[in-house]
Amino acid sequence: MLKKLASGPYLFWIAMFIIVPILMILFFSMVTVESDGSYTFTVSNYVRAFDPIYVTVLLRSLKIAVQATLICLVLGYPMAMILAKMDPRYRTTAVMLFVVPMWMNFLLRTYAWMTILGKNGVLNGILSFFGLPQMTFLYSEGAVLLGMVYNFLPFMVLPIYTVLMKMDKSLIEAAEDLGGNKKTVFTKVVLPLSLPGILSGVSMVFMPAVSTFVISNLLYGGQYMLVGNLIEQQFLVVNDWHFGSAVAMILMLLILVSMAVMNKLGGSGVEEKGVNLW
Amino acid sequence: MSDKIVKGLNITKEYNGVPVVKNIDFWVKKNQFLTILGPSGCGKTTTLRMIAGFETPTTGQLFFEGKDITNTPPYMRQINTVFQKYALFPHMNIYENIAFGLRINKLNEKEIASKVSKMLELVNLSGFEKRSIHSLSGGQQQRIAIARALVNEPKVLLLDEPLGALDLKLRKEMQIELKNMQRELGITFVYVTHDQEEALTMSDKIIIMNHGEIQQIGSPTDIYNEPENAFVADFIGESNILEGIMIRDYLVQFAERDFTCVDKGFGDNTPIEVVIRPEDIKLVAPEEGLLKGIVKSVVFKGVHYEMLVKEADRTWMIHSTTMEQEGTHVGLMLTPDDIHIMSKEG
Numbered sequence A: 001m002l003k004k005l006a007s008g009p010y011l012f013w014i015a016m017f018i019i020v021p022i023l024m025i026l027f028f029s030m031v032t033v034e035s036d037g038s039y040t041f042t043v044s045n046y047v048r049a050f051d052p053i054y055v056t057v058l059l060r061s062l063k064i065a066v067q068a069t070l071i072c073l074v075l076g077y078p079m080a081m082i083l084a085k086m087d088p089r090y091r092t093t094a095v096m097l098f099v100v101p102m103w104m105n106f107l108l109r110t111y112a113w114m115t116i117l118g119k120n121g122v123l124n125g126i127l128s129f130f131g132l133p134q135m136t137f138l139y140s141e142g143a144v145l146l147g148m149v150y151n152f153l154p155f156m157v158l159p160i161y162t163v164l165m166k167m168d169k170s171l172i173e174a175a176e177d178l179g180g181n182k183k184t185v186f187t188k189v190v191l192p193l194s195l196p197g198i199l200s201g202v203s204m205v206f207m208p209a210v211s212t213f214v215i216s217n218l219l220y221g222g223q224y225m226l227v228g229n230l231i232e233q234q235f236l237v238v239n240d241w242h243f244g245s246a247v248a249m250i251l252m253l254l255i256l257v258s259m260a261v262m263n264k265l266g267g268s269g270v271e272e273k274g275v276n277l278w
Numbered sequence B: 001m002s003d004k005i006v007k008g009l010n011i012t013k014e015y016n017g018v019p020v021v022k023n024i025d026f027w028v029k030k031n032q033f034l035t036i037l038g039p040s041g042c043g044k045t046t047t048l049r050m051i052a053g054f055e056t057p058t059t060g061q062l063f064f065e066g067k068d069i070t071n072t073p074p075y076m077r078q079i080n081t082v083f084q085k086y087a088l089f090p091h092m093n094i095y096e097n098i099a100f101g102l103r104i105n106k107l108n109e110k111e112i113a114s115k116v117s118k119m120l121e122l123v124n125l126s127g128f129e130k131r132s133i134h135s136l137s138g139g140q141q142q143r144i145a146i147a148r149a150l151v152n153e154p155k156v157l158l159l160d161e162p163l164g165a166l167d168l169k170l171r172k173e174m175q176i177e178l179k180n181m182q183r184e185l186g187i188t189f190v191y192v193t194h195d196q197e198e199a200l201t202m203s204d205k206i207i208i209m210n211h212g213e214i215q216q217i218g219s220p221t222d223i224y225n226e227p228e229n230a231f232v233a234d235f236i237g238e239s240n241i242l243e244g245i246m247i248r249d250y251l252v253q254f255a256e257r258d259f260t261c262v263d264k265g266f267g268d269n270t271p272i273e274v275v276i277r278p279e280d281i282k283l284v285a286p287e288e289g290l291l292k293g294i295v296k297s298v299v300f301k302g303v304h305y306e307m308l309v310k311e312a313d314r315t316w317m318i319h320s321t322t323m324e325q326e327g328t329h330v331g332l333m334l335t336p337d338d339i340h341i342m343s344k345e346g
Helices: A002-006 A008-029 A042-050 A050-087 A088-105 A107-119 A122-129 A141-166 A170-176 A181-195 A193-211 A215-219 A226-238 A242-267 B044-052 B095-103 B109-122 B138-150 B168-185 B195-203 B218-224 B230-235
Strands: A032-033 A040-042 B005-015 B018-029 B035-037 B059-062 B079-082 B156-160 B186-195 B205-210 B213-216 B241-246 B251-254 B259-262 B270-274 B282-285 B291-300 B304-313 B315-321 B328-335 B342-345
Touching: A002 A008, A002 B044, A008 A032, A008 A242, A032 A242, A042 A242, A050 A088, A050 A141, A050 A193, A050 A226, A088 A141, A107 A141, A107 A215, A122 B044, A141 A215, A141 B218, A170 B079, A181 A193, A193 A226, A193 A242, A215 A226, A226 A242, B005 B044, B005 B186, B018 B044, B018 B186, B018 B205, B018 B213, B035 B044, B035 B195, B044 B079, B044 B156, B044 B186, B079 B138, B095 B109, B095 B138, B095 B270, B095 B315, B109 B138, B109 B282, B138 B168, B168 B186, B168 B195, B168 B270, B168 B328, B186 B195, B195 B218, B205 B218, B205 B230, B213 B218, B230 B270, B230 B342, B241 B315, B251 B270, B304 B328
Parallel strands: B035 B186, B035 B205, B079 B156, B156 B186
Antiparallel strands: A032 A040, B005 B018, B005 B059, B205 B213, B241 B251, B241 B270, B251 B259, B270 B342, B282 B328, B291 B304, B291 B328, B304 B315
8 A cells, every 4th residue: 555655656757757748749640730720630740751751861860870889889898898807996997987978968078079070170180280181070971970879889888897797707617617718608608698788788879879869960960860850850940740749659669669679689588687777 | 647637736826915825735536536625715716716727826837637737728628617606507598508518519419419318317307408597496506517517528527615505405415416426427526615524425535725725635534533733623523622742652641641542653742732522532420530520511412412521621522422411520531542643733
């Protein structure tokens, strides 16, 4: 009884700030406003979202998010391994150094990249110092990818690091003892056991990467580059909340499906030992 | 070639300058059941880990069948280990766990299947192939860990307190099973434990360690009956340890009395220590005893009573199946066989 009572505020919170807004967006996405102010039910918003222009934007978002996630994984896994193997005396400091940039405002960090990559930025400054021609770094897909990797890399490193730290060292010794060289030990034991961390990291990078609009706004410019920008523009510039809501719902569904696929992948035998941050 | 399959020479292991194992020499004979026994922190597990290859000695050399393996990585040693907490792979079923080493050695699937099922039969877990390791009890996991190590037909099997987590009854059963396995398979076992009873039950030879040093090496009977110093006497079973003087061969003085004994070779008038096992002292009527005392306390221990007897300024521990009431005047009877002489430490 007391338990039920204590959970009241949380249930209220969830209802008010999570369920109601989602239902509102769902509602907006399925109606249009008539000239007399009344709502009519329609699927036209969804149909419009499958216009080739918008499908291209969606696919581009997915492509860049997948690329960013893969780059984060390739960079992040060895980093997590190095951190986990570090002398405990220095490890805390090293992990701190990793986390400290995250304390700074996300916008500021991305602005910093603008001044590095910009036309008169640091990189071009270095190039011209050596007498090389100026190059355009900013306002390209590469700049957006860089911004994503830079901002989201800690979200890949930390869950993998946590799993590696928690891994029973005697399992690695057992694998060595049974004749496994370094490569075998990694592929047969360390990698499969760190799968829950990889999956957490992949979700934590992929989700913000596929829905971001700040990074692409700053590093690519104000066009319909990613699906996040598209939604933002519909709400803030074009003022078409209905179409914006429909695109938001599609994106949500997409993330939901990819999460389900991930869970399925991770669900094979490791769930009991799994460290899932989600 | 000698029959010493593993040999350690002047082995020292330090961690950050702190020695954990101090200049020890030891060897293990083929088909022997050797136990390294000692309290926690005595360096026994470190010694085992050096044999396995997980640790490299700071100084000294380690030989396997006459070849120097001091710097050989674990995966190149024909030695397998049973870990204290089993260390079974949680992402594999039982079949895959046992097959791990065989797959690395690239055996074909048919051979693997037959070897795995033979091993499961040996550890009495036939039919468990497809089970997950999470569905097993501690005792069953331990058997799988043993099977996983033995299936590779190692020349030496290392066991690091493998029965530590099991309850008493299961532990006793496993002790007998392990001993039988070792005899049947003819594999050398090196077993680490802090349980002196376990060591006495299973071993052909025992190495007793304390503070990183070997205290005594010998057969269980030798170690029990002729402990070389007070630490060994105290660690192996309970005992009464007294200061004494060896008057001459076969004559020792302690508790203000001379006793005939069976030891010799300590030199005349040499200070020594005397060990007398609590079960060797017989309680008799006061006038028949060599020493007289009063029973101070009686505790029932299951098979025997443990009595503390106050004699002069000393307290004797006595084990007997018959009980004397507290406050009773008793006599203590000793025969020469019961008196064990040790040279003084230091």
